[in-house]
Amino acid sequence: MKLPAFEYACPTRLSEAVALLAARNGDAKLIAGGQSLVPMLAFRLAAPALLVDLRKLPELRKIEISTKGVVLGSMVRWCDILAHARLGDAHPLLLAAVAHVAHYQIRNRGTIGGSIAHADPAAEIPGIVLSCEAEIATVGTAGPRVIKAADFFVGPLMTVLEPDEIIVEIRFPAWPAQRRWGFQEFARRRGDFAMAAVAVWYDQDDGGKARDAHVGAIGVGDRPQRLSAVEAVLNGRSIDDATIAQAEAAACAAVDPQADIHASADYRRALVGTMVERALKSACSGSSKS
Amino acid sequence: MRTVNSFIGSPIERLEDLRFLRGRGEYVDDLARPGMLHAAILRSPVAHGRIRSIDTARALTIPGVHSVITAADLGLPVPLVPMRLQPLPQFEPFAQPVLAHAKVRYVGEALAVVLAESAALAEDALEEIDVDIESLPAVPDRHASAQDHSILFEEKGSNLALKFHAVMGDATAACRDAAYTRRESFRVQRHMAMPMETRGLLAEWDAASGRLTVNGAAKVLFFNRRTLAKQMGLAEDAIDMVENDVGGGFGARGEFYPEDFLIPFAARHVGRPVKWIEDRREQLMTVNHAREHECDIEIACARDGTILALRGHAYSDVGAYMRTNGAVAARNVAQFMSGPYRIPNIDIDVALQLTNKTPVGTYRGPGRFETDFFRERLLDMAAGDLGIDRVEFRRRNLVSKAEMPYSIATITPHESKDEFDSGDYQVTLDRCLAEIGWTEKAKLQGKLVDGRYHGLGVGCFVEGGAAGPKESARLVLETDGSFTVYVGSSSVGQGLETVFAQIAADALEIPMERIRGVFHGSTSYVSDGYGAYHSRSVVMGGSAILAAAAGLRDAIRARAAQRLGCEPTAVALLDGKAQGPAGRSIALSGLAEAAISFEGSFLNKKHTYAYGAHGAHVAVDLKLGHVELVDYVAVEDCGRIINPMTLRGQVIGALVQGLGGAFLENLVYDEQGQFLTGSLADYLVPTASDFPNLRAVVLESHPSPINPLGAKGAGEGGILPVGGVIANAVANALASFGVEPRELPLSPSRIWHLVRDARNRRPAQ
């Protein structure tokens, strides 16, 4: 499974990278960690004429934590996120999801920008980005723009990115310390793509009722989904067993998964409900470990 | 053999580790030769069709692409892959041509060989070859196969290759008269050996001497050489098959495949060394598949639980051709369905159905894993119906020590009769139950604890090993007093160098350090070798070493007697010296001007039967369909333990492969015969985090009477009962729902559906 032939460029300026992409009119691809791209090349599912490497652009590697939230440069690797002393407190849901990504060696190379651009429907971080209403800042020949997560993923391995557009950073809104959250994933084996995964978070009003609930489902559609029907069940209510049961049922009704060689559609549908149930239970108990 | 300070029985650390741990192993892809070309194989994208044309013109224009070989270049008739085991004439029409011509019959079938300056260029060239195939309706499974609408070999008029029949007593009468019968259908999915190293060959043709050297051979080098010699019109001794380090075999690596002709042929055809390294997708798609069997079987018992009969039909999905050992699993399904149990009336037939899928071959415990699953499930069901404890039910029916040797069902078309050699099956069952804590855990059965349902399962097995007819070893006393061991057995990673060094050191009565090396497999090492299959290496290779050692010691004594001027019987070999009468002695180093060599053989017509029992404790999460293996114990008695450390390694390794088969592994085709699991992201094998709670206990209480070591082949036992034991444990856990698994793998989705379907059948529960 040798790779098809391509040219390679490793620019030292972001504008140069954009220009290189633009000049090839869609026949060039960015390479970040390569953990998703290189296997595609090995299977000859893609054969770009040029790879543009982002590794010499240090401005893409920042990790900034402020009162406005968390900003991660697109070339930040999973291991950088896991190793960062303060990210665990600044955004525990992100950390919990990243811990599920692939395997040790992959986490040493794979990047958050690469994962989002690749947009695998069963990948964790696109689901987190969507669930947290993050923003994706890009540059292209048309200039910089900021894309809301809800607008970003359009299909399996499909995003709104233009061929000459490069993700620069991902901006997560601030995460209040009292926020309740849960992340549950079930895969065939540790590190496999999720058969289904769910991220939930909510804040609470003074009466302990949930508000601003966000529920994201991964792996049960052609892209990550916000389960607004489930959010509607949660908002304004105490998260007790009855609410959770109703939320589980709403989740099953809200998704339309496809069968594949690993699982039937009915199983996946039920699994999403179970993931919602368990994520909510862990959110309630405050033991927000998945 | 001395009994003091014996190496046999000791957990000696392995000699081969010294190179493997430092990355100094030499596998075929580590080799290079000047002027070497790289081969890539063009493979059929279509499961069933007539080849109209193969146009290589564009591919040949790529710089660095040297040539393309198609069936037209091979001359007529196109060579066929012969059968090595059970080569019955009925199978001959279904032999695979080394390159497809006229028809293709499975996705992945070889159509052409591209030779280029690099592997990457050869792969680039594949994309530039235009293949025109007229599609024919695919035969995707054994049901379609049996309908005979679309026929793979039109001249034959049928997709049924053969039926094996296992018979003992009168099962029809026994079932008719029995107080209790139960009929069930079961299925095991297609999966495969998948060793970590893919196949590879490096072939060199020396035109001046007319000699062919093939690196990358494995398992059965002498048979492969014989085959290749015939196919290429060469004398056998004009070919050297070299066994390098081999990264796993499990039955699949080393059999003669089309590439085993194509690559050497290419080397001679173009006059340059040719290297071919299989990639993982190719391996999954083209190396022998295995395990896909279904059955409809019936058990008959007396009210007291005595098993009276086992009868029924089994179906083997053998894929598109009968390759070297494609019939073994099917035959074993019939012959070993009774396992270690006394079943006096048996009537089981197995239909070998051809389909448009990759051909099958043996994979560790071929047919036995499947048939043990079928049988052990049926035993638990019968015990439940009869109200007899599952363990007690097994005890009542296990063949007893007093009945050894115990004959099993006869297979037709005719095979030699088989019998269990020795053993006490109650002992290993007892030990297994004690180790897993069966009595203490009994109260957990079917209980919901911390959100999961707990269950226990047990199963017993026999492992046939030591296939004959022969193996050879050559021992050499070098002029410096060290010894070299050559053996016809093949290493596929199981630690033969160490185990054979232990056996040789004990037989020669020397310290292990005096053995300079153990060389295995390659055709230049012994005159007549057989290889590694059917767990035969310790018994056959080890016994051959004993024969060679005895002969070498005689030869050494004879030589020493000449020099000492005495009778050979007056010479004793001790401490690196040949000692004669009156205190005179000669050091072995410098005993003779040249090395002294002796080749010995061991002939064998009988099989050994290691045996044992496995137990499992599972906890099932209903909503996820996930099964946690809380504890698993494998107990095996293999007659005589040469190295307990490597033996336990075999048991645990086999066990984890069995768990892969029970839970994860699945080779999937669609209705058009398209292969859907061509990557390791889709073909799931166990990882380090999946099954952490496993234990193996190895015993040696009943040596085998059929070889001088008393050993029994033990490389496969660990896998055999796993499917049945796991499924029984899951059934036990979910008994309150009436869930009865009948099919593997027990994926989360399958378990979830079993529970839902069971609930739908019994809404009041």
Next chain:
Amino acid sequence: MRVQFKVNGQDVDVDAEPRLTLADCLRHRLRLTGTHVGCEHGVCGACTVIVDGAAVRSCLMLAVQADGVEVVTVEGLSHDDRLTPLQASFRKHHALQCGFCTPGMITTAHALLIEEPDCDAERVREVLSGNLCRCTGYISIVEAVLDARSAYGHEENERAKEPARGPAKDLA
């Protein structure tokens, strides 16, 4: 393209086409065949090497991306005349059979133990879950890595940066 990097402490200078993976570069251009190729799509871990201190899948890295980095392969974690404590532990626990996955296990375990000499069994299993083995069933590999932890205490890790000392073992 010209690529210059360090392998096992030595400078290397290779002319590599962009599509040449680091794995193939190490194996076929530099003849360091200890690193094995098992799948070429980033799943099996047999190709694991250490790049700038981190265990990575060398089949997913292009040689041209290695420009300026420091690579350590299994050969760089070995001595001519003796086994390292990690290797000796693998041998003691029979943590290998055919040896094909072994270099990847050694490099991964080494990288883990350098960073986390106090890792527990679950962490070892989790980290090694990205390295496939078909022979051993993993139990002995995990035991071997755990047993090697004592050789990777914090002082030992400092000492690991110098040539290893210790009694010579007779290696074949």
